[in-house]
Amino acid sequence: MTGQIPDQLPPEPQPRCVWVCQHQSCQRQGSEQVLAAFMGADLPEGVTIIPSGCLGQCSTGPTVRITPDEIWYYRIQPSDVPVIVEQHLKQGTPVQHKLNPRIHLSFVIGH
Numbered sequence: 001m002t003g004q005i006p007d008q009l010p011p012e013p014q015p016r017c018v019w020v021c022q023h024q025s026c027q028r029q030g031s032e033q034v035l036a037a038f039m040g041a042d043l044p045e046g047v048t049i050i051p052s053g054c055l056g057q058c059s060t061g062p063t064v065r066i067t068p069d070e071i072w073y074y075r076i077q078p079s080d081v082p083v084i085v086e087q088h089l090k091q092g093t094p095v096q097h098k099l100n101p102r103i104h105l106s107f108v109i110g111h
């Protein structure tokens with residue numbers, strides 16, 4: 001129906017954020033270096049890196065969560081960062097082998 005005003009406007013596009021846990025368990029596993037690697041990476045425009053408190057996945061840290069995609073990565077090391085930046089943040093394809101299996105269940109079933 002031409003000219004009809006929709007009930008709801010489409011949501012504003014949300015900026016992409018990379019949350020890097022800096023709480024105790026993740027820090028013991030090297031999350032400070034992971035954060036530094038993201039900060040120093042050649043990021044696409046509009047991506048924000050956020051040092052975060054505990055993300056509730058302490059036993060599989062360092063934990064990285066990407067919003068609004070709601071992709072959770074586990075056991076991230078600095079060497080994983082260039083892959084996540086290139087494949088996920090630039091090309092839009094999550095890095096399958098680093099998906100947290102407790103959250104992304106299809107990963108467990110499929111492999």
Ligand code: FES
Nearest residue numbers: 021026055057058
């Ligand atoms: S300490 Fe990082 S998820 Fe809990």
